[in-house]
Amino acid sequence: MAVVGGRAAGPTAPAAGPVRAGRLNVDDVLRPTADRRLRRLPRLVTRAVRLAWRAAPRQLLIATGLQLAAGVGLAAQLLVGRQLLTELLDASGESTFASVLPELVVLGVVSALVSFANLARSEQQRLLTELVGRYSAGQVLEVACEVELLAFEHPEFSDRLHRAQLNAQMRPLQVANGLLSIAGGSFALAGIAAALAVLQPLFLVLLLGAYVPAWLASSRAVRVLHDFTVLQTERDRRRGYLFGLLSRRQEAAEIRSFGLAGFLRAQHDTLYDDRISRLRDVVGRRLRIGLAGQVVTSLLTTVAIATLVWMVTSGRVTVAVAGAAASAVVLLGSRLSSLLAGAASLYEASLFLEDFTDFVDALPALSVARATSEPAPECFSELVVDGVRFTYPSRPEPSLRDVSMRLRTGEVVALVGENGSGKTTLAKILAGLYTPDVGTVTWDGVDVAGCKPDRLRDSVAVIFQDFVRFHLTARDNIALGRHERYHDRAGIEAAAQASGADAFLQALPDGYESRLGPEFLGGTDLSVGQWQRVALARAIFRDCPFVILDEPTAALDPRSERALFDGIRRLFADRAVLLISHRFATVRSADRIYVLQDGAIVAHGSHDELMASQGLYAELFEYQASAFVDPS
The missing domain is CATH 1.20.1560.10 (ABC transporter type 1, transmembrane domain)
Structure with missing residues (x-):
């Protein structure tokens, strides 16, 4: 059943953030030298x-x-x-x-x-x-x-x-x-x-x-x-x-x-x-x-x-x-x-x-931080977010407030909300890019805040809505998803086929060896939607147990968008997928949907459960759907 305004998982969050072993305080980088005298x-x-x-x-x-x-x-x-x-x-x-x-x-x-x-x-x-x-x-x-x-x-x-x-x-x-x-x-x-x-x-x-x-x-x-x-x-x-x-x-x-x-x-x-x-x-x-x-x-x-x-x-x-x-x-x-x-x-x-x-x-300090970190788990059966709170240094108010959620292997979990609700910030925390001020993110009970960040990120494939367009060859753009397999030509082309990028990449003057982008002589620029398919191919080629897709279809046409969402379970079978989108119609088939508002999860459940609860999700869904309904 849907939960509105309640906690999704875990015990009460601690009142203060724990000391994160193995993490470098940014003050270590910001601290200047005060004495600059001639002596x-x-x-x-x-x-x-x-x-x-x-x-x-x-x-x-x-x-x-x-x-x-x-x-x-x-x-x-x-x-x-x-x-x-x-x-x-x-x-x-x-x-x-x-x-x-x-x-x-x-x-x-x-x-x-x-x-x-x-x-x-x-x-x-x-x-x-x-x-x-x-x-x-x-x-x-x-x-x-x-x-x-x-x-x-x-x-x-x-x-x-x-x-x-x-x-x-x-x-x-x-x-x-x-x-x-x-x-x-x-x-x-x-x-x-x-x-x-x-x-x-x-x-x-x-x-x-x-x-x-x-x-x-x-x-x-x-x-x-x-x-x-x-x-x-x-x-x-x-x-x-x-x-x-x-x-x-x-x-x-x-x-x-x-x-x-x-x-x-x-x-x-x-x-x-x-x-x-x-x-x-x-x-x-x-x-x-x-x-x-x-x-x-x-x-x-x-x-x-x-x-x-x-x-x-x-x-x-x-x-x-x-x-x-x-x-x-x-x-x-x-x-x-x-x-x-x-x-x-x-x-x-x-x-x-x-x-x-x-x-x-x-x-x-960075070397010590890396050396004292614990080994990161290679995968998980269950990821639990418990009472997470996070504030950007340039903002007075927290971007995430007491956020709790669960994600299991084999599930597609959606995260929805209005602009500025904290979706991308939460995605960066789950990807190991930010450390929460308060609360924990655990993989099968292991608090990943104390793990080696690079090893943790090695198990996460993420596409952000502002993905990078590498002005390198088409092959490079996909191979960078897992550079250790740079020479795996068959794997690169398979990832491109899965994302729908193979056809237009093969049609380029030098195929996968064509340079993309107008930055350098001989480069070929792509449409925004084509760039997004290349980024998706990069995530597929990374082959990780945890996949985060932040607005992965924002630049795709409706038919391509529907085809991608219909194929997500096939593309990422036996993996945990977090799908972030502001298009409510595209996340209906998710196993579970979490609704973020002002940095807090206000409801979660299936599409039908959330619609029946007549909360924020139902309001926003109906508002979007009304644009496609003839008012007469």
Whole structure:
């Protein structure tokens, strides 16, 4: 008999949700690093080195070795140059071309080796950047694929994912450049400093002190840019979303039909104008900071050069030593500038890289969550939903309230209700994609909330109403239902025949090897109804004991829809099927029908029982049926 307003199964739900073993709290992914001060730079540099080492240890060693060789070569050039000047300025006047030829040869060989080392380092740096970029992108994908589906309902998670994606693409180059610039600058600086210390230690002290203000100013300017980028994240995502609306094929027809291009473009441009306005302020602040640092550095450098001139004119150093020291001063200034630029670049990258590392630091928690989960049952005789309650993080009210139901193997159970009643949310919980806040879902008495999610989902085939249209080959679109059987051509074609997709797929230019969708050259687009049949074939090919069909015929014509529903028991014999539909006439033959209203099950029973109870189901059924009855 029908049950109206009652509980369908199980004991009273607990007042609070149980602790779910083996599940990662989304807060672990959302938690940012609070301390971003300059004193953290050594630790961030260490993380950058570790990132590069994990991605490409061989290239990192080669590039660093080449930087070291170039630094040693610079020191050798300075010392050989001093010896050459000493020979040329010999007071005895006995210097000849033959006497200075050895120094000239050594200087030429060293210069050639330094040039080659720099060239080889540049090429290794290119490869290192690509390898670090691939590794970084892979880390972001690991988290994005492993985190619970509910994380995507958090705007904060979307913001951090957006920044992690951008930084994984852009920052590896900056990290590689910064690391190698610091390494090269440090080695070169060490070599020049050693030579300058031999020539005149005072010059070394003066020049090193001159570049401290430039470093401090550069660090401050980097923080200003990073703060601007973080504050802009949400606005940039909104602008990117509007750009997608105006440029994607999926929305193009409706944008034009409603004349929305100008309106949405104005919103996009307003966000862009706001970004440019804020960026102008940031650029102005960075210029003022940089100018102050450069003015102080220039003054101190001038003092160093004036000291050198005074020491020469007062006879405190020889002209040969002064010439070599002057060359060292120029080279040291150049290398210090390069070192500061590399350090500033790495500091900037490290701040942005921290967004990336904070995001991927969730991976250990994800691994622990997977390791501590219980094995999932491979199938069930009875699935019981008991007192389930669920609330989306972006909504104040729960989407499901005290939901209870039963589903047995061999049954076709229907779930009906008006839009927004919670049907798809319940389907995602039953599919293992969401975990209820309160209540349990059990397979033969086993609470699946504590099971390994991937193993649980391996036993569920689900088609959502917003199914994915993979712009891959027709064979791929079906084989992705069970990729382990990717080469099972007979099984793929059998699934297509069962869903009614075989005929139109065979008729494509390359049959099942034809690429679907207009995204790539040579692709063939399908009608919405044909795409839906392909999605159904994917679910059939998955061959699971539990099948969830969420509006599986929304895009089918009436004859195809009726044929599909008539064949559901044959297609999914000996399986448990949950059928979600807002078309009441198509679920009449279900073994049991549950009616959802405002997130709660208000009635359940067979079609005849629910019609006899004259509740919400009967009201909605008669309302739909009246559209096909002649009022006269």
